[in-house]
Amino acid sequence: MFTRPVIVQNSAARTWAAVARIDHSGIGLAEPDERDGMGAGLAELCEIAARTELVDTLALQVRTVPDDGAERAAWEQAHTRADAAPLAARVNALLGATLTPAAVRTEAFVTVVIGESRIGRAAKESGGGVDGRARVLHGVMAEVESALRGPVGCTAVTWLDSAALAAAVRTGFAPGDRGQLIAADLAAASGAQLATGVPMAAAGPTQARAELRHYVHDAWASVTDTILLPDSGAVLGALAPVLVPTTAGERRCLTVFLAPLPLDRATRLVGREDMSATTGNELRARMGFRQRARQRRDTERIGTADEKLAAGRALVRPAVAACVTVPATWPVDEHGRRLAASVRAAGFVPLRLDLAQDSGFAAAAIPLGVGLPNRRGRR
Known part of the structure; x- marks a missing residue:
């Protein structure tokens, strides 16, 4: 289609990423069988990412943006x-x-992040340099797109070029700029001679200040919370209340990070946990202690994970970050409390990122794949 998808290089984290805008009909009016199919499609997407042994993280981001008309x-x-x-x-x-x-618009992005330690050898076989890494990344993008269009149920998957990614980053920092960008694009499409888009160098904020419990960027302020996921899991669509604005003009963002573990590492991890659980249960039984409900649930969870790994499933490390953005003149702390209340109403526990609101905002609202930190032993 004569398009040039942009490749994002994070020199600090030593990762490469590609960003896609997706269109999805949603699950609000879907039948239970359709929801089950979409959930199975999401699991299949994670399994494909794990089988490639290249993908570090899949970031699914949804924004609920006030409609600018x-x-x-x-x-x-x-x-x-x-x-x-x-x-x-x-x-x-x-x-x-x-x-x-009072109207809102919903936009969704998928970011595929690949670590340099994983892509290096395959890139050398494909020619080396940036071109070799782009060839490998394009192959992974094709696999992810096929899963998104198929079982996940996306109606359109558009890999962003440099101009589109710059606009997505700019509207992430300044939601009010979207109306001007869209109006310029529509006028240019009708034949008007004017500049459109925003340069990548100008996509960020002109001024930013990280406060203790919120982040100020240009004329906007944001509060970011991470969400503690329960051990028992959650149904598809359980996080939907987090995306509902409580007042007109409020922007909500939600990013789900899915980090599929390689099969050998997942097998070692589950094996260690199984050994620890078995040893602990035997020691408690010999000492005459009764097994608690949490301990029984952990043992069952480890056994279920072992069975799923043997059946070819993938072990995924999830994380969720939610963000609310309002004009800087509004009471930011009050909207932060409303975000935490929405998270609790959905059945989860919010965790405010004190002293890390700037990096939390980048993870929750900017579709560049910034999110999960590296751990020792991760390859």
């Missing part, structure tokens, strides 16, 4: 008739002024 304004300008009835025009203007501030 740019598309509606362009449509009205193109279809307004001079002989239209005054009452109809007045009713349409009233509906636009009333409904647009």
Whole structure:
């Protein structure tokens, strides 16, 4: 299609990444069988990523953005008739002024992150350098796209080029700039001679300040919480209440990080946990202590994981970060409390990232694959 997907190099973390914008019909109106199929498709996506032995992290990001009305304004300008009835025009203007501030738009991104330690040998076989890494990354992108379009149920998967990624980063820092960017794109498509997009160098904030419990960037302020996932797991769509804004003009972001472990490392990890659980249960039984409910649940969980690994499933390390963004003149702490309340209402435990709001915001709202930290022994 004569497109050039951008490849993101993180020199500090020694990773390479590619970002895709996805369109999905959602699960709100889906039947239970369809939801089960989508959940199985997500599990299959993680298994594909694990079998490649290249993917470090899959980051699924969803933004709930206030609607700026740019598309509606362009449509009205193109279809307004001079002989239209005054009452109809007045009713349409009233509906636009009333409904647009309360409307929201949803945009979703998928970021595929590959570590240099994993891609290095394959890239050398493909020619070396940036080109070799791009060839390897494009192969992984094709596998991920096939899973997204198939069992996951995405209707469109668009790998972002440099201009589109710059716009996604800019709207992540400044949600109010989206209307101007969309209006310029629509005007240029209609034949107007004007500059569109935003340079990558100008995609970040002009000024930023990391406070104790929130992050200020330009005219906006954000609060980021990580979400403690329960041991018992969660159903598909359980995090949906976190994305619901509590007031007009509020932007919510949610990023789920899925780090599939290689099969050999997953087997060693489950084997160590099984040995520890078995030894602990035998020692408690010899000393006459009764086995607690949590200990029984952990033993069952380890046994289930071992069976799934033997059946070809993947062991995935998950993490979730949620962010709320409001104008800097609004009471930021109050909206942070509302975000924490939404997380608790969904059945999870929020953890505020004190003294790390800047990096937390980058993980939750910017689709560049910044998220899970490295651990010792990770290859």
